[in-house]
Amino acid sequence: MTDLARVQITFTSPSGDRSSGCTEERTATAEVRLPEPLGDRDVIVDNYTRFTADGAKPPALRLCGELGCTPPATGCTTASYEQALMAVNAPDHTYRNSEKCDGKWLVLDFSWRTGPACGGSPDPACSSRLGDRWFFRAKESGWDPIFRTSAGGCQDIQRREPAFPTSLCASLAPLSPSLHPSHPPATTTP
Template sequence: MFLDTQVPSGARACVRKLKAVLTDPATDLVRIQVTFTSPSGDRASGCTKESPSTAQVRLPEPLGDRDVIVDNYTHFTADGAEPPALRLCGNLGCTPAATGCTAASYDQALMAVGAPRHTYRNSEQCDGKWLVLDFSWRTGPACGDSTDPACTSRLGDRWFFRAKKSGWEPIIRTSAGGCGDVQRKEPAFPPPLCESLAPLPSSLHPTYPPPSPSASPDSSG
């Protein structure tokens, strides 16, 4: 198996002992680590750029339809790829949820706008092609299980999206009510999804306990 990777480069030799090795016995996944040595940590070495290189690893048996994990986090799959190449999986995993009015698809929208971890989805207006997503996250001191309103205060946000093949694409962020802001940016946004929206308050004090949190926006699908 050949693995393309990026390595330090410069005027002099910047990489030695480039290799790829199996880190665990092959099961339903093949785990590989790519390593090399380089003086790139010392900028005086001149190894301040990057260039492509290839490492080779010999598998004890044919890969078949198994996925490959490189350096613990980069995931490749044969599913949907044209042999002998593998397909690089994204932050939503190798088989992301279809764009639509589902919880998994809303989680993709949260990732698209960099929502804070442990975000709560407060409401969704969705018709499959357009989406309004209100969400919030806790702020202030950590208060354990206290029911003190000061401990359950949350900041809120509102984003508008359009559906794309790759997922929900952000259009605009606003705290205003109604359709004015989004329709200035995207006139085709449908009024039924936005005309009844109230302005967002600067902070929210939900009835305790709060709603169940959505999946963390930085998790894999």
């Protein structure tokens, strides 16, 4: 890929050898000289850690996060909803059931499959799922989770965050208890 500069860093350490006296870790700096100017390219170190010059003070690079070097702006977009799922540590293979969003506030219902792998079986356990409803506020860094509940309407969220708009929560039906066999009725984030 021409938009990347790939770097492989290899180091050796006697830290596994207790008799060497080197038994602790410390941070070190590695200087890398590229055969040509970096330009607009990002740097990939050891095939998985990405750095970018965008937003960094030269000659330094900025470490990119799980959402890449330029995370999606908070808004009513699929990429933004994916960021919200990451913010609440949603399980892998989670899918969104519905979203209500105005760009400043978000309600996100999501579920994930549970039970045995059934391969098309009509067994109800094969389609069982768990789910959550989270409420978020937009921050510069992305969606900030503020509350989780399975209740419908606005009462719970507006008790926690009075500014949450009624237009986004008034029509919310309670999440089905069958989807939440082990979930408490409401919890808050720290």
